[in-house]
Amino acid sequence: MAPLLDIDIRPGYGLGQFELGSSLWAVLDLLTHHQHYFPQVDVKFDPDSPVSPVILHLRPHFDLLFSGYHQRLHTICLKKLQDPHPPVLLQYKQTPLSSQQQALTRVGVSRAFGPTYAGEDLRYPGVWFSFEEDGRGDTSARKGGSPNPEEKTQEVKRVIVSQKSVNDAPNDEPNDVLSEVRECPVMRGDISKAIVKVHDGVTLHFYPSTVEPVRIRIGETTAQDLTCDLGPPMSIHYREDDRMTIHSKSTKENEEINTGCMTHLPGTPLFQRYKRCPWAIEGDPEDDEDDTPPRKWYYDRVRSSRGRNICCNKRC
Template sequence: MGATVFDLRPGVGIGPFSIGMPICDAFAQIEQQPNIYDVVHVKYHDEDPLKLDIVISFPDHGFHLRFDPWSQRLRLVEIYDVKRLQMRYATSMIGGPSTLATFVAVYALFGPTFPGIYDKERGVYSLFYPGLSFQFPIPNQYTDCCHDGEAALPLEFPDGTTPVTCRVSIYDNSSDKKVGVGKLMDRASVPPLPPGSLYMEEVHVKLGKELYFTVGGQHMPFGASPQDVWTDLGRPCGIHPKQVDQMVIHSASDPRPKTTLCGDYFYNYFTRGMDILFDGETHRAKKFVLHTNYPGHADFNSYIKCNFVISVGESEAEANRGGNKITPRTNWEQVKEILGECGPAAIQTQGSTSNPFGSTYVYGYQNVAFEFRDLAEMINASGLTLAPPKFHFLWRSHRFGTPQRSSQALAVRRDAAACPLLQRACLALSTQRSNAMIVRAMSASFGDMSDDSSAVFPRINVKDPYKRLGISRMASEDEIQGARNFLIQQYAGHKPSVDAIESAHDKIIMQKFHERKNPKIDINKKVRQVRQSKVVSFVFDRFQTPPTAFLVKTAVTFAVLGALTVLFPTEEGPTLQVLLSLIATFYFIHQRLKKKLWSFLYGTGSFIFSWLIGTFLMVSVIPPFIKGPRGFEVMSSLLSYVLLWVASSYLR
């Protein structure tokens, strides 16, 4: 991971990720470089996707991408572990394990700026540049150097140390807002879209009549021909036949023979968040499917979000005055207030293997059907505490609509019940039976892509069996079997793909069996477990690396004391040198802590501990190298000087 260098662009972004980019473009960048972005987490609020940011996290690189939940555009890049991310600004490096992002280094690289803001409650000082901010933790003993609110921070503390960056924020600088941690994080906003941009274009819907695209000014009526659609919207991203009409059994009024054959076909406009269904006989548009692209739906990232506005009323002006508008923000209770009650919902489910996100619920009205998610969960989960579930999150390329890769996603839940948000709207002409409209709305927008026998497994040539199945090496047997079953179902029609999946599965199973038969001790894992234990972590937290100048000063002092002890031994022993070492310990610790009581306690404890350890080592472990009547005392003193130097220089 350390070999990857990300270009730091204040106010613009980091690496290939730019402020204001849609979330689908971010996923496309991730898909293009799977070796760099090997571990990706997607986090969102499961019950109310509009409440919190959609976050794409890269734990191996130590940074987040925060997307505005409504527009699904990048508003903030948050680097939370600067030691893991090697950044390049112009021609200089900063961050990463080798180049500490200290206050001095930041000031030297980015130049002077205005005084920052000190958050006394969090103990963090924020330094701001246009579109860029750095956060520095301030130790408790130096809080007097800063005042709550706007304040200047000295380049170095009284002991010569300089604060090290704990967090970096990159955001749009057009609004001239200061973005940092806590409440300051909410100030980051997405930049305005360029004039004429089709992203999040408002699509006004007149039920049973037409769609109106506000940016381009196109009118798309029911009954439009494919030529009309190509002329107004351009070439579709995909054309997929609706090979099987699985819901025809529910439509008693359907005049066609009750067979499983269907000549209808879809135009997929992934970049506009919609599908258009054409009748296979008349070749006229008979249904529009508008997608909200909320996370937690099986089609997430297959489409860009469609920003539709459905006006309900005798006229659009009347609907606007009365507020009777249905948008992607509208929840089910609001839909019922506008359109009234309707019959029971039809349940659409594909099973947990094909769709780990659960069932959706489709409600039908005249000329329109709505699909919602988690309705049953909302009814049953009121007042309960739900644990955040983990599952494999499937995203699709919005250009092709085919599965690309999987990543772990975390859905953040809350106790309070909430109304489900609209997942997609299906617009159709009036039918004689409402249930026929509902079930037709439930048919797949992609036609039958999941059953496409020509689909080829994209990782068919990947040698690593774990990467081929898209799982980690720590995956359980259930996860391995689940990944195998899911991929076999997706690519069942392509024998080489099935063989590659089965081969990877067999290799992993045999490897697991061999590991159980011949268990090996993972030294790295054991060391990592020891390092992460509470006791060892507490010990390591008691030490910190001081500046080089301070290290040299303490080392020279104790080296001189050691030389005096060896060169000028006395019959009474090195009493004077030992006393000087105790005074030096008090002095150096006080220089760093600036607290007399703590300096005395730390110094006394270090002195007693060092002499006990030195005496023990000389008696039990180390033979005396220095001959003479006081050789034992001299060697004990030298060992004590080394331990006192460590305590004076590194003890926090």
């Protein structure tokens, strides 16, 4: 018998086990430890764009959308509420909304969340309810008007949770799917960015932005310093023995490009072994009066000595 999914709605913050703003790495780690709830996970992304959004399909109930640059959970979609594989119990403030015995309808949403602006979907700050399987309903019906008696019994097909609008828009339209997630409590303690300064070291910036950054200096910072500042490591990674690469059939040209690089694409063993860290390489200022030293971000393209365009980023 499939385990029951007990899911609570937290408008603007999360849905069930999932918190908006969580990293892709953290969510995949969560799914690894709850395979009995989520046995089938599909990863979709644009292989031609290393900073495209990433979508996790947790069949049959969840679609999780992650932002492209920071890979943070942007939008959560819950669907197929009446699918019994596994069964879903949906609650709001400990009040059941939907179960295998009780379908969630338009009138049920109104009773739990109160009135909202007229339209085909019921939209509230941080959460909205759709009555279409794929969101392709008649857009003309969204302009206004009260639902007729038959519409009151419409069954909710999808529940979407995203961060609350900062503009207090009347219909609280979800944030653009290509936008980044705003800073929120679940990010606390994570690295927001790492600035690598040539011949000097690395400066680590953390969430929240009020936290003092940590500077790691070449020739100065010790292992003990790092342990005090960052805490003990989760694991230690050793360089693998690469002596057998002499038997590789790759050309010398390809070896120069691939040596030391790791492919972290979905489906490979190293995918999400590391949490994405937004980083930039910073050079020396051009002169003493230059307050903006040259800087290249991980998503920028640079030209190699052979004139090739190389993208700094790996989807890891």
